[in-house]
Amino acid sequence: MKVDDCFYLGYISKTIGTKGELAFKLDVDSPSSYNDLKAVFVQISPKDKQLVPYFLEKAEIQNNDLLRCKFEGVDDPSTAKSLVGTSLYLLQENLPELKENQFYFHDVIGYKVLDQERGELGKIEKVLEYSTSNLFSIPVGDKEILIPISDETITKVDKKAKEIHVICPDGLIDLYLEG
Numbered sequence: 001m002k003v004d005d006c007f008y009l010g011y012i013s014k015t016i017g018t019k020g021e022l023a024f025k026l027d028v029d030s031p032s033s034y035n036d037l038k039a040v041f042v043q044i045s046p047k048d049k050q051l052v053p054y055f056l057e058k059a060e061i062q063n064n065d066l067l068r069c070k071f072e073g074v075d076d077p078s079t080a081k082s083l084v085g086t087s088l089y090l091l092q093e094n095l096p097e098l099k100e101n102q103f104y105f106h107d108v109i110g111y112k113v114l115d116q117e118r119g120e121l122g123k124i125e126k127v128l129e130y131s132t133s134n135l136f137s138i139p140v141g142d143k144e145i146l147i148p149i150s151d152e153t154i155t156k157v158d159k160k161a162k163e164i165h166v167i168c169p170d171g172l173i174d175l176y177l178e179g
């Protein structure tokens with residue numbers, strides 16, 4: 001399996017106990033959706049594009065964003081410790097189903113953004129993820145428009161047409177296009 005076929009789930013943050021259990025730090029909106037995880041792909045080295053499959057004997061959520069897991073065949077602390085710091089991936093098809101107006105960031109790359117006032121702004125080139133807010137990055141000529149990803153800003157997600165309809169705060173678009 002290759003990294004390009006998967007989405008980033010998180011990383012192994014530490015070992016737990018003496019039986020080879022691991023704590024997964026999940027980088028997802030809803031960690032509890034992964035409570036019954038059966039398998040993951042592990043990127044042993046950051047430079048490695050190949051992923052190694054591991055099957056889980058158990059997976060249970062702890063502390064909101066930590067998943068306590070036990071890999072099949074990993075039965076001692078030293079083997080478990082060798083996996084700490086490695087990245088975890090899942091196949092795209094294993095993503096939980098979303099509601100109509102919800103989306104995964106990687107899915108909306110290339111979507112057209114339509115502002116209620118200005119019409120089409122351009123296509124989403126990337127999603128910038130920050131601890132305080134996430135933003136759509138839309139190149140316009142030699143400029144870049146950044147639009148906050150929030151329920152207040154996004155009015156409609158049309159997955160068939162690959163469009164996201166927004167209402168931007170007054171002056172936001174002008175701020176990026178002027179100057």
